[in-house]
Amino acid sequence: MSNIASPTSAPAPVELSLDDARVLxxxxxxxxxxGRRGLAARLDVTSFERSGAFDVVFQSFxxxxxxxxxxxxxxxxxxDGPENGPAPEPWAIPMQMPPRFTPDERVAVRVPHTDEVRxxxxxxxxxxxxxxxCGGGGRVSCSSxxxxxxITETRTVTETDAQGNTTTRxxxxxxxxxxxxxxxRVTCSKCGGGGQxxxxxCVGQRRLCHFRRMHVRWSTxxxxxxxxxxGLPDELVGLAGGEVILAEEDARIxxxxxxxxxxxxxxxxxxxxxxVEAAANGLITSHVFPADEKLHCQRLVVRAVPVYEARxxxxxxxxxxxxxxxxxxxxxxxxxxxxWRVGGAVLGVxxxxxxxxxxxxxxxxxxxxxxxxxxxxxxxxxxxxAWRMEPAQTPSIPIPPPPREFEKATAPRPSAAPGKAVxxxxxxxxxxxxxxxxxxxxxxxxxxxxPSRSAGPCKQGKCAIGGRCTVGACEPVxxxxxxxxxxxRIVEVAPSDGEVVEVRNGRVTITPFDPFQ
Numbered sequence: 001m002s003n004i005a006s007p008t009s010a011p012a013p014v015e016l017s018l019d020d021a022r023v024l025x026x027x028x029x030x031x032x033x034x035g036r037r038g039l040a041a042r043l044d045v046t047s048f049e050r051s052g053a054f055d056v057v058f059q060s061f062x063x064x065x066x067x068x069x070x071x072x073x074x075x076x077x078x079x080d081g082p083e084n085g086p087a088p089e090p091w092a093i094p095m096q097m098p099p100r101f102t103p104d105e106r107v108a109v110r111v112p113h114t115d116e117v118r119x120x121x122x123x124x125x126x127x128x129x130x131x132x133x134c135g136g137g138g139r140v141s142c143s144s145x146x147x148x149x150x151i152t153e154t155r156t157v158t159e160t161d162a163q164g165n166t167t168t169r170x171x172x173x174x175x176x177x178x179x180x181x182x183x184x185r186v187t188c189s190k191c192g193g194g195g196q197x198x199x200x201x202c203v204g205q206r207r208l209c210h211f212r213r214m215h216v217r218w219s220t221x222x223x224x225x226x227x228x229x230x231g232l233p234d235e236l237v238g239l240a241g242g243e244v245i246l247a248e249e250d251a252r253i254x255x256x257x258x259x260x261x262x263x264x265x266x267x268x269x270x271x272x273x274x275x276v277e278a279a280a281n282g283l284i285t286s287h288v289f290p291a292d293e294k295l296h297c298q299r300l301v302v303r304a305v306p307v308y309e310a311r312x313x314x315x316x317x318x319x320x321x322x323x324x325x326x327x328x329x330x331x332x333x334x335x336x337x338x339x340w341r342v343g344g345a346v347l348g349v350x351x352x353x354x355x356x357x358x359x360x361x362x363x364x365x366x367x368x369x370x371x372x373x374x375x376x377x378x379x380x381x382x383x384x385x386a387w388r389m390e391p392a393q394t395p396s397i398p399i400p401p402p403p404r405e406f407e408k409a410t411a412p413r414p415s416a417a418p419g420k421a422v423x424x425x426x427x428x429x430x431x432x433x434x435x436x437x438x439x440x441x442x443x444x445x446x447x448x449x450x451p452s453r454s455a456g457p458c459k460q461g462k463c464a465i466g467g468r469c470t471v472g473a474c475e476p477v478x479x480x481x482x483x484x485x486x487x488x489r490i491v492e493v494a495p496s497d498g499e500v501v502e503v504r505n506g507r508v509t510i511t512p513f514d515p516f517q
Contacts, residue, residue, distance in 0.1 A: 016308055018048045021323050028330035032504075036338040043312040053228035053237045053324070054276050055303045058253075058283035060221045061101050063294045065090040067111060067214045074207040079115045087113045090214055091294075100297055101220045103433045103483050104440045111212040120208050122201030129199050134188035136195040142186045145177035149184040222488045223286060225279040230309050232322045232331060235489060240325025242303035249299040255281040276302060404428065406502050409445040421452035421495040427482060428504040435481040450478040452495040468494045 022040045029035035067090055088111070098105045119125040130136040141147040152174045160166045176182040187193040198204045226234035256277055280300060289295055308323040314336060321332035406426035416422045425434060427444040434441045434448065441448055452475070463474035477492045482503065491503055 016050070016306075016323060016328070018045060018310065021048065021308060021310055021321075024323055024328055024330055025321055025332060028332060029335065034337045035332070035335045039336060043310075044314075045310050045312045046318070047311045048308065049310075050306065050308045051229060053226060053232070053305045053307050054273070054279070055224065055226050055238045055240075055242055055305055056276060056279045056283065057222065057224040057238075057301045057303075058280065058287065059101055059223075059299045059301075060287045060289075061296045061298070062219060062221065062289060063097070063296060064217050064219075064292060065214055065294075066292070067212045069210065070213050071208040071210045073202045073205040074117050074209040075205060079117055079209065080113055081115045082113055084113050087111055087212065093214060095216055097296070098218055101299060102218055104217070104219045104435075106215065106217045108213055108215050111214050114212040116210045117207055118210060120199060120202035120206055123199035123206070125206045127199055127202065127204040127206045128196045131188060131191035131195055131197050133190040134195065138188055138191065138193040138195045139185040140188050142177060142180035142184055144179040145184065147184040149177055149180060149182040150174050151177050221287060222483065223283050224488070225283060227273075227275050227279060228305075228307065230307060230322070231320060232307060232309070232324060236324065236329070236331055237305050237307075239489065240305050240329050241327035242305035242325060244301060245304045246300070246302040249297060251297055252295060253284060253298045253300055255284050406430075406504075407445050409447055411447060414447055414449070416449065416452075419452060420449050422499070423448055423450055423493060423495075424500045425480065425493070426500065426502045428502075429484065431484075433483040435483065436478060438481075444482070448480070448493075450493055450495065451476040468492075468496070 022043070025043075026037070026040040029037060029040060090111075093109065093111070095107070095109070120127075123129050131138075134140050142149075145151050152172060154170060154172050156168060156170055158166055158168045177184075180186050188195075191197050202208055224238055226237040228234055228237050280302070284298075284300070287298070305325055309320055310322075311318055311320050313319075317334075319334050321330065321335065323330055406428060407430040408426065409424050413424070414422055425444055425446060425448055430444055432444045434444055434446060436448055436450070468475050468477050475494050475496055477494045479490055480493050481488055481490050493501055
């Protein structure tokens with residue numbers, strides 16, 4: 001168990017200047033949005049303030065065990081029955097536990113001393129059963145002629161006389177079916193005409209070994225809450241980098257009471273932020289377990305995430321963009337868009353409709369435009385409580401590297417069953433555990449299958465039974481949970497998102513085709 005004292009408010013983040021923020025914003029615009037390029041250096045910024053946020057994550061690592069009665073074909077091997085001793089209780093069976101806070105792991109083991117050999121109930125000990133295709137008769141109706149024994153063919157004949165006039169007539173021809181030789185019946189392909197097949201239950205062994213199987217599941221329940229005072233969406237705080245200011249791991253973590261008693265803040269002499277304490281206590285209270293679920297350990301982690309907010313004037317509006325996290329992420333909603341970029345993307349889609357892949361519009365790869373010089377950008381200084389513009393000097397700061405490309409799934413694309421759609425899910429960072437409707441499908445990037453049948457009509461922009469309105473109809477929406485080292489996030493995926501869905505910052509990203517780049 002470890003404790004790191006938390007201050008009463010978020011600590012001051014690493015110093016970031018307004019010029020740094022402009023460079024990061026321009027980098028973001030060029031990499032991920034439809035925004036107007038070269039504008040970041042000229043924005044009329046009215047204020048640039050720094051604050052902080054907290055990301056509170058609480059986890060519980062648990063284990064469940066349950067048994068079922070099952071059977072398998074008996075292959076004349078040794079039998080571990082009750083004569084070898086009483087069967088142990090599920091929790092008395094020793095198991096090798098995986099590392100703590102493993103997201104999800106399941107195993108199935110045979111319960112000792114529960115074997116019992118019996119005659120197969122499927123075939124009564126014969127090893128063979130009546131063929132369900134032909135009912136034991138050995139012959140079935142001919143699929144070529146439908147059991148009639150004859151095949152009727154119709155054709156249309158067009159003739160032209162000496163004067164150039166054309167006439168059309170229909171001819172019908174009936175002949176004996178060559179598959180069944182006119183009998184209407186053919187030999188059953190499943191049983192070869194014998195009328196019996198091998199018993200599926202015992203695979204022809206005539207006896208079954210009945211036993212109890214125990215299913216064991218280790219899982220980690222993760223809940224989080226973000227505390228942030230500006231307009232930055234809370235879910236983005238949980239995805240950003242931050243400094244761990246408090247970490248505790250114990251068999252069970254009780255609610256904290258500041259310096260008065262036990263809990264996640266024991267050993268801390270300074271009373272912590274009341275909002276953080278309330279959030280942590282709420283998460284701890286929410287973790288309640290049924291009697292058959294064993295709690296092994298719990299973990300509480302609180303991270304401080306630096307947040308910078310810049311407000312700028314655009315026309316009559318005042319808008320904001322944020323630089324947040326130790327990894328300096330950018331959130332710029334309502335950023336001015338470029339009509340040329342949007343128009344170019346639309347023209348690219350119209351000209352080459354086949355290049356639309358999933359949630360991204362792709363085309364010919366162009367080299368990125370040179371990064372603009374910001375030597376002529378306005379600089380700002382704090383004069384009292386207001387920011388004043390003054391001649392700028394080129395800042396000597398390194399340009400941050402561009403976001404890395406999404407890794408692609410290495411497995412071959414699976415085929416989609418009727419009413420299903422196959423989607424390739426990519427994430428940044430890769431390697432996140434992917435849960436579809438609560439069931440783990442693997443680690444990203446990977447292929448997932450989602451429902452694609454219509455969910456009914458869309459009326460006044462709403463779906464009566466849930467779903468997403470798309471061109472007057474409702475399509476099903478699948479909840480996909482992404483779990484990583486810094487917490488869990490949920491995104492919604494629908495068939496209209498296409499064959500490739502890329503998730504960065506907890507949201508599906510759209511990269512337009514840009515012929516002017």
